[in-house]
Amino acid sequence: MSLALKIPRLRLKGGSSLWVGGGLVAIAIAAALLAPWIALTDPVLDANLMNAEIPPCWEFPFGTDAQGRDIYSRIVWGARVSLSVGIISQVCNSLIGVTLGLTAGYWGGWWDDVVSGLTNLMLAIPSLVFALAIMAILGPGLVSLVIALGLTSWSYSCRIARAQVLSLKSQGYIQAARILGYGDLRIMFTQILPNILGPLIVIATLGMGGAILAEAALSFLGLGIRPPFPSWGSMLSEARDQITTAPWLSVFPGLAIFFTVLGLNLLGDGLRDYFDPQSTTRRG
Amino acid sequence: MTTPLLKVDNLRIALAGDGVTYNAVENVSFEIGRGEAFGLVGESGCGKSITALAVMGLLRRPLSLGGGRIVLDGKEIQNVPAAEMRRLRGKRIAMIFQEPMTALNPLSPVGKQIAEMFVLHEGANWNEAMDRAEDALRQVRVPSPERRIRDYPHQLSGGMRQRVMIAIALACGPDLLVADEPTTALDVTVQAEIIDLMAELCAAKGTAVLMISHDLGLVANMCKRVAVMYAGRIVESQVADAIFATPTHPYTQGLIDSLPRLGERARRGRQRLREISGVVPSIANYPAGCRFNPRCPAVTDVCRTIVPEATPLPAEGVVRCHHHG
Amino acid sequence: MAESLLSLDDLAVHFKVGNSFAGGVKTLKAVDGVTLDVKPGECLGLVGESGCGKSTLALAIMGLLLPTRGTIGIDGQQISGTTPPDRMKMARTVQMVFQDPYASLNPRQTVRRTLADPLRLHGITDKAEVEARVIDMMAKVGLRAEQADRYPHEFSGGQRQRIGIARALILKPKLVLCDEPVSALDVSIRAQIINLLLELKDEMGLAYIMISHDLGVVEHVSDRVAVMYLGRIVEQGGWQEIFENPRHPYTRALIAAIPDPFHRAAISADAKARGEIASALNPPPGCHFNPRCPLKADVCVAEYPSFDEVSPGHRAACHFRDRVG
Numbered sequence: 001m002s003l004a005l006k007i008p009r010l011r012l013k014g015g016s017s018l019w020v021g022g023g024l025v026a027i028a029i030a031a032a033l034l035a036p037w038i039a040l041t042d043p044v045l046d047a048n049l050m051n052a053e054i055p056p057c058w059e060f061p062f063g064t065d066a067q068g069r070d071i072y073s074r075i076v077w078g079a080r081v082s083l084s085v086g087i088i089s090q091v092c093n094s095l096i097g098v099t100l101g102l103t104a105g106y107w108g109g110w111w112d113d114v115v116s117g118l119t120n121l122m123l124a125i126p127s128l129v130f131a132l133a134i135m136a137i138l139g140p141g142l143v144s145l146v147i148a149l150g151l152t153s154w155s156y157s158c159r160i161a162r163a164q165v166l167s168l169k170s171q172g173y174i175q176a177a178r179i180l181g182y183g184d185l186r187i188m189f190t191q192i193l194p195n196i197l198g199p200l201i202v203i204a205t206l207g208m209g210g211a212i213l214a215e216a217a218l219s220f221l222g223l224g225i226r227p228p229f230p231s232w233g234s235m236l237s238e239a240r241d242q243i244t245t246a247p248w249l250s251v252f253p254g255l256a257i258f259f260t261v262l263g264l265n266l267l268g269d270g271l272r273d274y275f276d277p278q279s280t281t282r283r284g
Numbered sequence: 285m286t287t288p289l290l291k292v293d294n295l296r297i298a299l300a301g302d303g304v305t306y307n308a309v310e311n312v313s314f315e316i317g318r319g320e321a322f323g324l325v326g327e328s329g330c331g332k333s334i335t336a337l338a339v340m341g342l343l344r345r346p347l348s349l350g351g352g353r354i355v356l357d358g359k360e361i362q363n364v365p366a367a368e369m370r371r372l373r374g375k376r377i378a379m380i381f382q383e384p385m386t387a388l389n390p391l392s393p394v395g396k397q398i399a400e401m402f403v404l405h406e407g408a409n410w411n412e413a414m415d416r417a418e419d420a421l422r423q424v425r426v427p428s429p430e431r432r433i434r435d436y437p438h439q440l441s442g443g444m445r446q447r448v449m450i451a452i453a454l455a456c457g458p459d460l461l462v463a464d465e466p467t468t469a470l471d472v473t474v475q476a477e478i479i480d481l482m483a484e485l486c487a488a489k490g491t492a493v494l495m496i497s498h499d500l501g502l503v504a505n506m507c508k509r510v511a512v513m514y515a516g517r518i519v520e521s522q523v524a525d526a527i528f529a530t531p532t533h534p535y536t537q538g539l540i541d542s543l544p545r546l547g548e549r550a551r552r553g554r555q556r557l558r559e560i561s562g563v564v565p566s567i568a569n570y571p572a573g574c575r576f577n578p579r580c581p582a583v584t585d586v587c588r589t590i591v592p593e594a595t596p597l598p599a600e601g602v603v604r605c606h607h608h609g
Numbered sequence: 610m611a612e613s614l615l616s617l618d619d620l621a622v623h624f625k626v627g628n629s630f631a632g633g634v635k636t637l638k639a640v641d642g643v644t645l646d647v648k649p650g651e652c653l654g655l656v657g658e659s660g661c662g663k664s665t666l667a668l669a670i671m672g673l674l675l676p677t678r679g680t681i682g683i684d685g686q687q688i689s690g691t692t693p694p695d696r697m698k699m700a701r702t703v704q705m706v707f708q709d710p711y712a713s714l715n716p717r718q719t720v721r722r723t724l725a726d727p728l729r730l731h732g733i734t735d736k737a738e739v740e741a742r743v744i745d746m747m748a749k750v751g752l753r754a755e756q757a758d759r760y761p762h763e764f765s766g767g768q769r770q771r772i773g774i775a776r777a778l779i780l781k782p783k784l785v786l787c788d789e790p791v792s793a794l795d796v797s798i799r800a801q802i803i804n805l806l807l808e809l810k811d812e813m814g815l816a817y818i819m820i821s822h823d824l825g826v827v828e829h830v831s832d833r834v835a836v837m838y839l840g841r842i843v844e845q846g847g848w849q850e851i852f853e854n855p856r857h858p859y860t861r862a863l864i865a866a867i868p869d870p871f872h873r874a875a876i877s878a879d880a881k882a883r884g885e886i887a888s889a890l891n892p893p894p895g896c897h898f899n900p901r902c903p904l905k906a907d908v909c910v911a912e913y914p915s916f917d918e919v920s921p922g923h924r925a926a927c928h929f930r931d932r933v934g
Contacts, residue, residue, distance in 0.1 A: 172713025176776060179671050180727040181700030190726075194717045275717075327795040427884075441885050442659075471658035472822055473882040473901075476866035480881075498796050505868040535797075542800035544829035546867060550849055554829065556807075557800035563765045564795055579797075 018270025024263025028256075032079035039073035044228045046070065053246050063248040065235070067228070071248065074230035075256050081231035082260065085146055085215045086208040092150030094157050094204045101161025102188050106169065115158065122155040128214060135223040145224045149211050157203050164196035198272040205268030209261030216257075232256050288315040289459055289492050290339065291355040297334055297343065298350035299567060306567045307350065309335055309516045311594075314509075316460065321486065321493040323503030323524070326513035327564055332496045335513075336462045338362075339494065340379055341369040357459070375405045378453035382465040384445035388437040394448045395421070395433025401455035420451040424481060443474035447481070454485055461486060462494045467502070479506055500539055504528055512536050515565055515575035522601035532603045534580045535560070574606065582607055613646040614684055614784055614816050615670065615703075620644070621678035621840075622665050626890065637890050639665035641840035642679070644916075649783060652810065652817040654831030654848065656824065656863065660886050661837040663820050667786050670818070672699045684783060701731065704777040706806075708789040710769035714761040720747070720772055721757040724779050731780060742779065749812070750775045750805060767798040771805065778809065786818045791826065803830065824867055828852050833922075836860045839889050839897040842916065846923030856925040858882075858902045896927070904929050 031038065040061075051068035054060055062071035104115035122130075131148040138144035165188075168174060177187045216233020218224035225231040227238070232253045239249035297309040309331035316322040326332045337343050339354055341361065354362040361372065373379075381387040389397060398420050399413035408416065414433065421429035424447040437445055446466060453461055463482065467475040483506055486493050497503050503510055504524040511521035512535065520533040531537045538560040548555070562579040565571060571578055577587040584606070592604040622640040627633060640662045647653045657663045668674040670681060672694035681688040684702045688694045707713035715723060724743045733739055744754045750771040761769055770790065777785055787806065791799040807830060810817055821827050827834060827848075834851040836844040836859060844857035855861045862882035882901040887893055893900050899909040908928050916926040 172707035172709055172773075173715040175668075175671075175673065176705065176707065176713060176773075177715075178673060178696075179700060179703075179705055180776075180780065181697045181730055183696075186730075191715055195715070327797055443885050471886060472824075472866045473658060473862050474885065476868075476881055477883070479868075499868070501868040539796060542797065544803070544825040546825055546828055546852060546864065546869070549828055550853060557804050557829070559800045559804060560797040561801075563767060563798065 015270055015273055017266045018274055021263045021266025021268070021270050024259050025267050028079055028083055028260045028263065031076050032083050035077045035080060039070075039076045041070045041073045043069060043074040043077040043230045046073075047228070053242075053249070055246070056248055062252040063246070065238070065249055066242075069228075071235070071252055074235060075232065075252055078230040078232045078235060078253070079256070079260075081142060081225055081229070082212045082215060082233065082257070084142070085149060085231075086212040086260075086264075089146050089149035089153075089211045090204055090207040092146075093152075093154040093207060094200065096151070097154035097157030097159075098161045098193075098200060100154070101158035101163075102165055102193065104158070105162040105165030106184065106188050106192065112162075115162070119155045119158050119162075122152070123159075127152040128217060131214065131218060132221070132223065135218060140223050140226055142225060145215060145218060148218075149214055153207060153210065156207070157200055160199050160203055161196060164199065165192055168192055168195060194275075197275055201272045201275075202265075202268045205264040208264045212257055212261060286318070287358050289318045289320075289357060290316040290494070291353075292335070292339065293353040293355065295335065295338060295352035295354065296350035297331070297338055298348050300346040300348070301568065304568075305350075306570075307516060308347065308567055309338075310350075312352070312513075312516075312518050314511050314518065314521060316492050316494060318459070319487070319490045319492055320509070321483070321495060321507040323495045323497065323507035323510040324513060325497060325500050325503050325510060327498055329515075329564055329566070330513040331516040332513050333464055336379070336464050336494060336496055339460075340373060340377055340462060341366075342379075371405075374401060374458070375456050376458050377460045377462065378456075378458040379462040379464065380446070380449045380453045380466050382468050384442065384449045384469075385437060387449060388445060390437055393434050393436055394440070394445075395435075398433075398448070398452050398455055401452055405456045416455075417451075420455055421448070423454075423485065424448070424451045426451075442470050443478060446470060446478050450478075450482060450485070454489060454491065457489055458491060460492045460494060462496070464496045465498070466495075468497070468499075475502075482506075500527070500536075501545075512539075515570055516567070517575060517604065518602070519576065519605070520601070520603045522597060522603075523599050526597075526599065526601065532597060532601075532608050533576075533605050534582055534607075535576050538579075538581075574604070612649075613682070614649045614651075615818075616646040616682040617643050617670070617679065618682070619679040620666070620669065620676055620681060622662075622669050622674055623677040635890055638840050638892070639889055640669065643837075643840075643842055645835060645842065645845070647784065647816050647818060649816050650810075650814055651832045652819055652830050654827035654834040655818055655820045655837060656822065656827055656834060656860075657820075657837035658822060658863075658886060660839060660889050662840040662889065663837055664788070666837070667705065667788055667818075667820060670786060671703060671705055672696065697731065700727070700782075701780050702782055703784040703786065704780065704782040706770075706774055706777050706785060706787040706790045709793050710766045710773060711793070713773050714769055714776075716761055719758050719760055720752070720775075723772065723776055724757075727776070727779055746775045746779050749778070749809065751801075766794050767801060770794060770802055774802075774805065774809070778813065778815075781813070782815070784816045784818070786820070788820045789822070790819075792821070792823065799826075806830070824852075824863060836863070839887065839892050841897065841926065843898065843927070844923075844925040845916075846919075850920070850923045854923075856919045856923070856930045857898075857927045858904050858929075859898050860925075862901070862903075 046069060048068040051064045052066055054064045056063045060070050062075065065071055100115045104112040130152040134148040135144050138147065174187060174191060177191050215224055215231060216236050219231050219234035220237030225234050235253040236250055242249050293313050295309060295312040296307055299306045299308040312335055324332045334347055338349060343349060349362055353360055395414055395417045398417035399410065402408040402413035402416050403410060418429050418433050421432055426432050426444060426447050467478050470478060495503055495507055504527055507524050510524050510527045511518045514535050520536050528540065531540055541558040542560055544557060560579055573589045574587045574592050577583045586606050592606045594602045594604055595608050597603055620640055620643045624637040624639060625634050626637050627635050643666060655663055669676055672688060675693060676690050686694060686698060721743055724746060725739050728739045728742060747754060747757060752771055791802050794802060803826060819827060819830050831848045834848050835842050836857065838859050844860045851860065855864060861880040865880040880903065884901045895910040895912055896914055899905045914926045914928045916924050918924050919930050
């Protein structure tokens with residue numbers, strides 16, 4: 001639920017979720033875009049074993065890792081990987097899932113059977129394993145990672161979209177649209193889709209967080225971003241054994257993931273409320 | 285004058301909003317005699333349902349009792365502790381609701397739900413209670429009761445479920461039955477049967493009835509006295525026949541005139557229905573003075589500022605209107 | 610004789626329910642042999658309770674369900690099980706007003722868009738003309754032009770129903786099917802909507818099919834009345850004939866079921882129906898109404914009565930049509 005902060009006589013439009021979430025995501029995106037300028041060092045090349053595992057200090061604000069690389073710079077560059085993986089793969093998942101779910105729910109019949117069968121199949125196979133299989137075929141790397149993650153987690157949005165369509169189908173205004181001569185596609189995309197966006201947006205933002213975490217797992221297994229290129233997930237994985245001895249190795253990437261995923265979720269909440277004409281936090 | 289079974293005196297129900305408290309219901313007073321059927325009529329939002337909940341002691345936040353007395357058989361019950369109210373409910377006051385599917389437990393056979401009443405309130409053992417449950421179903425004219433006691437609510441039709449509700453409510457012979465729109469969700473022909481059944485059973489057991497409905501005709505047919513509520517207040521209260529023959533409040537007149545009645549068109553040709561202009565106000569927008577004033581065809585300045593007092597009518601009737609007193 | 614706008618010929622709509630695993634496939638005969646016609650400018654009242662098939666009939670007339678048997682002729686177009694309707698042409702001929710004003714408007718569309726989109730869809734691209742027609746229609750249903758950019762949740766139930774009516778009429782259809790247009794509205798605003806519907810009918814030369822379980826409304830608005838029970842028409846005739854001289858026991862039961870505080874109806878209370886409405890999955894043998902009929906005899910179980918004339922224009926499907934009443 002979004003909170004609406006009331007500063008005396010100033011009500012934040014859209015609720016604070018939209019602004020806080022949007023702010024966090026904007027920071028992450030800015031870091032990713034401005035990496036070449038705001039990073040202190042080259043994240044791959046500037047590795048000096050003499051500087052290995054130095055705790056945060058003036059020269060290295062987030063400390064250094066086992067290879068002596070500046071963690072702050074690696075986080076800033078790593079934003080590019082995590083965000084592109086997270087956002088692009090989830091957008092892909094949502095597009096596939098919503099299209100399948102929308103059409104399956106609306107048309108029913110054999111198409112619904114096919115889609116439901118496929119969805120059950122996808123839900124039965126752990127998505128990570130599926131992604132692994134795809135990566136094994138495509139080989140490691142950012143593009144394969146995005147493709148693999150983008151093709152394997154659409155079942156949630158599909159299920160939700162389908163369920164929403166089924167519940168809306170019998171609403172008077174859908175029947176009215178048919179009676180007014182609206183074609184099926186027009187009804188699906190102009191009448192139904194806008195009314196089911198809420199949960200879909202939330203799933204999308206949750207999914208982005210999940211993708212970022214999945215990237216961590218795959219990168220750790222050597223199938224995602226291979227070292228020495230930085231990604232938050234692989235940084236986190238690499239630092240697992242040193243949580244007690246060199247906590248900054250895991251804390252900073254962890255915080256980066258945490259705040260980005262939190263920002264995405266809050267943004268999702270805020271957007272859902274923003275697009276709902278009945279929400280009281282909406283402006284106007 | 286015998287003590288009435290139920291006396292509601294100056295009831296006020298408060299509704300807590302965003303930092304403001306509204307009076308959802310105020311100045312509501314009525315009496316129901318032993319074995320008498322009393323009707324409370326009004327549209328959605330007028331406060332009739334929450335008045336019934338107040339009588340049952342079922343008000344929950346954000347609603348609360350803001351003032352007034354509820355006297356059952358001479359004893360005030362508006363402030364009794366929860367445990368005692370629980371004992372009263374079911375044993376002395378029972379309630380049936382509009383939608384039996386949500387009021388019945390979908391996971392429990394109907395016979396068991398009736399039997400529970402006997403076990404809880406009369407300390408019967410389960411076997412005895414189930415036998416009595418079968419009897420209760422027979423009394424409400426459910427066919428093949430010996431088989432129906434094992435049915436689940438979803439296996440019964442709407443009319444049957446309502447009969448089960450009546451059986452549960454009347455199981456322990458309560459003194460008062462509160463019925464909140466019991467037939468609104470039913471088909472017309474089934475409705476008639478259920479109303480007849482209720483009237484018959486209550487007459488046989490001497491149970492008084494507080495009948496709540498938006499259908500003035502239905503209530504006037506079944507009840508001895510009728511009170512009409514609008515925006516949280518009782519605007520008129522009379523014996524049933526008089527309410528139709530001589531409605532005195534403009535709202536009641538409007539209600540009666542605005543609905544097409546069978547036989548009217550044959551007698552007078554198709555007349556344009558007399559509309560009540562405007563809309564029912566929401567609780568945050570109750571007008572000052574007489575709450576009906578924005579919609580009243582006979583409105584004058586005094587109506588907009590002063591709340592009308594209760595004016596007596598013949599046969600212990602009451603009306604709240606500046607133009608009748 | 611004027612050409613019929615709508616003519617249904619032995620229309621049947623059957624559904625298959627269940628599957629081979631769980632108890633076999635059964636046929637639900639929602640509509641089972643309906644022959645009706647509606648002339649331009651006429652209002653046909655369709656009366657029936659739940660399970661009678663009126664909703665299915667409505668969907669079939671609107672072209673949303675294909676007939677299993679029989680044909681539907683609308684303004685020259687023929688629809689049958691093998692000939693689906695031309696959707697765009699249908700949209701300009703027949704439209705519908707829905708029962709629930711809270712579910713029948715797209716919550717994310719402004720009034721303007723709800724009314725303008727259909728015009729654009731049907732080829733009216735000139736912005737000025739679209740705007741003019743939208744504002745004109747809004748005025749006709751009693752809404753102000755400045756409300757055009759509001760969303761449905763900003764309106765009351767009655768106003769939403771007006772928007773629904775505006776939407777139904779924006780393409781200037783010839784026939785409007787009103788499915789319980791006032792049942793979900795507060796009693797005090799029903800008259801406004803009924804009056805509005807009648808005014809628009811006269812002003813725009815529309816034909817109506819008015820589906821309602823409220824006999825008072827049906828009597829008030831209809832020119833002719835058809836009574837449905839379990840998928841079939843059991844009685845049909847002019848409004849006055851049907852209400853003053855009903856010849857089918859079910860019609861008589863419907864009239865008897867209405868609370869009658871003015872004691873005006875021509876029917877006595879013992880015409881009331883008994884028991885529950887049967888399921889269309891398993892209709893009783895012979896005349897479907899026989900289990901509930903006060904006149905039930907052996908012939909009623911043996912044979913379905915023919916739909917014969919009682920007097921010119923007045924038909925009833927009852928073995929005792931000449932003796933009833």
